[in-house]
Amino acid sequence: MSNKLIEFKNVSFRYGEDEPWVLKNVSFAIEDDEWVAIIGHNGSGKSTIAKLINGLLFPQQGEIIIAGKKVTEDTVWDIRKEVGMVFQNPDNQFVGATVQDDVAFGMENRGVSREVMIERINQTLKAVGMQDYRLTEPHRLSGGQKQRVAIASVLAISPSVLILDEATAMLDPSGRKEIMQTVSQLQDKQGLSLITITHDLQEVVQADRVIVMNNGEIWDEAVPRAIFSKKGELRKIGLDVPFVAILADALKEAGIMISQEPLNHEELLEDLWTLHSKT
Amino acid sequence: MDITFENVTYIYQHNTPFEHKALENLSFHIESGSFVAVVGHTGSGKSTLISHLNGLSIPTKGKVRIGDYSLSKEHKPGDMKELRSRVGVVFQYPEHQLFEETVEKDIAFGPENFGVSEREIKKRIQEVIPAVGLPESMLERSPFDLSGGQMRRVAIAGVLAVKPDVLVLDEPTAGLDPRGQKEIMDMFYRLHKEQGLTTILVTHSMEDALKYADHVMILNKGTKYLEGKPEDVFIQKEALNQVQLDVPEIVQFLISFEQKFKTAIPYQKQSVEEIARQVQRVVIGDELL
Structure with missing residues (x-):
């Protein structure tokens, strides 16, 4: 049985009082075993949605419910246990001196025992094809390799929702494919809810459902096949088919x-x- | 400017336990005025290659020639300034390098460093702003208030304002939305044609390499793996797969089509519409026309 894991209720957000609304009255729900792709042109509000989900930002209007809890300043630390996020630029999310330290960092913060930690480091690095780099210093890795480690670090804390915010944008095509396969297997096996924010059309094709954002509003919400039949309209809002x-x-x-x-x-x-x- | 690599090897942290060979005995020639795409799997040596083009790296072995400049371990020019003013590099995510208070000051920073007069800089700014598709009203704004795509255009304008002969582009469309990607690539293509630039595009996108480049070089493990016209290189599926690269989607479709219908439609850079007509002839046959 699927349950609603993420729910946006009439959410509006802007960065400042004189600023334009970045999200306008946005409502949607995501089930706990669902893969939802969010697409839209740059500045359409996609990344703002991701930041609202794990409480990096709070909405001025409406409410956001994650795993039954409303996202507020008080619940944000509980919420972040549920939400794993990987951003576009891997250089901004590295903390460890070696690859394995980096994967361990999130688990250390959650008090995971050493035995479990070692097992998960091996498991997740293998899942992203980086098992041979356990002791490598991050700055020696290429952009794509760094990103794979970042994904492993997030997977290691077993979140209930994994958000990839254009996380594959810097990978080469085979790297992308590999990551998407890994992520989709994981989603299948662990009943993980997955949100991919992307411009990459192949990532959209694999999703259960697509939310198309345009100028801060939900422009359409449907299965990929239905979305792609609207070619002319998609092009008009800056997207490609x-x-x-x-x-x-x-x-x-x-x-x-x-x-x-x-x-x-x-x-x-x-x-x-x-x-x-x-x- | 012609660019020639002669047996170039580059080793990071040479003579230490950490030494790592990024380029190995690499030789190639790029003719002045051509548009070359350099494609390769992550870690294939693309970025190291780029860093040789304006003297950020000097070959451990071998020689690099860029126009009249010659770079080798034995022969390091003392002053790289002129070389660097003639080879403009747009690095990955160039918007991260913006730092000035206004767009105008940021664009002026490059030419100022190369000793261009204030009057000339003003003139160049007037030229590059429309060239990158930004409105002039943006000049007084802070670059940090702009959108990602606009910031990238400002950074590119800064490179163009130095008036390079060679433009090196390291994944210039990464992170942009599809419309932004197309706009930026069309812009570079137009500049390439209008200003007679030598353009080197490092990309993961087979589609872009196919569309814009007149010559493609595939790198693998620091060596040249394949080289030639895009339409000749990009049909070699097995060879490309061996180095974790894929053929462009249009070529992949034709390969799958041949497997299913036992009839080949050779790829000759024809349009999607032309392919559709060719497919139609095979699937339904001429008799129905």
Whole structure:
């Protein structure tokens, strides 16, 4: 049974009294085993949502409930146990002198025992493909490697929701794929709730649900297939659609009747094969 | 400016237990005025390569030539200033380097350091501001009040104001939204054409390399792995997969298509529309037309 893990109720936020509203009356809920992708142009309010979830910011209007608790100054430390966050720039989130120290840092703060700590360090570094770098100093790592360690550090504290705020933006394509596979396996196995804030369309395709932000408001909320069928409108708000959707449109233009909006090459090829068999 | 690497090896912390070979016996030639994409897996040596282009790193072995400049262990020019004024590097996340009170002062910082006169700087600012797509009204504002995309444009304007002949771009679109990515890349492409720059783009995006570059170099473990025209390099799926790279999506689709339909549609940089027509011919056949 799924339960609501995160709930935004009519949330509005701005950085100062003279500033424009960054979020305007935003409401949504995320289940405890769900993968939700939040997309939107730069400045659409996506990252502000992430910062509100773990109490780095507090809304001026509305309320935010995480795991049954309202996010306030008093509950923020409990909330942060539930929420693991990985940001875009790995250089801003390193504290340890070695990779394993860094992964241990979050656990030390939570009083995890040494035995468990060692086990989790090995487990999470392996999950992100960094097990050979346990004793490496962070500054010797490339940007992508640092980010994988940052993800391991967050996974080590077993949060109930993992937020990746454009966390793969600095990785190379295979690094990205690897991270997304790792994260999706983890989400499957542990019933983790996952929020990916991203521009990468492949990350959106894998999600259960997509929330599209535009100028501080929820522009649309639907399964990826439904979102990608709105190509023209997405482009108007500064977003892009995957290559496969562009190709599907070109095929329709060329007189091929595509039966459904394809999410990946396999779906499109299967569709074409069916047509081919009929002729 | 022509750029030539002759058997360049670069070793970090040479002669220590921590030594690490980042480039190994790397040779290549970049012709003046070309647009070259350098692609490689994380840790393949791309950033080390860049740091040789304006003398931030000197080869441990071998020689780098940039125009009339020659850099080697034996021959280090005493003054790198002129070289650095001719090779503009836009590092990753260049907006992190902004520091001045106003956009105007920040853009002026580079040329001031290279001894450009105040009058000339004013003139250049008038040129670079529209070139990077910023309104002139922004000059008096603090760069820290701008959006991420605007800050990046300010930082790029600072590099352009030095009037380099060679523009080196290290992942210039990282972290921007799709529209911002396209705008920035189109801007660099326009500058490349209009000003006859030699442009070196370090990127993870096969799509961008395919779209903008006329020459591609794939690095792996500090050596040159593949080199050639994008449309020739990017169809070599197995070779690219071996070094953890993927072919561009359009090529991947054609490969999967061939596997399923046993009919090849060769990739020749044709448009998506053209591919759709070719697919149509295979799937439905000509008789229905």
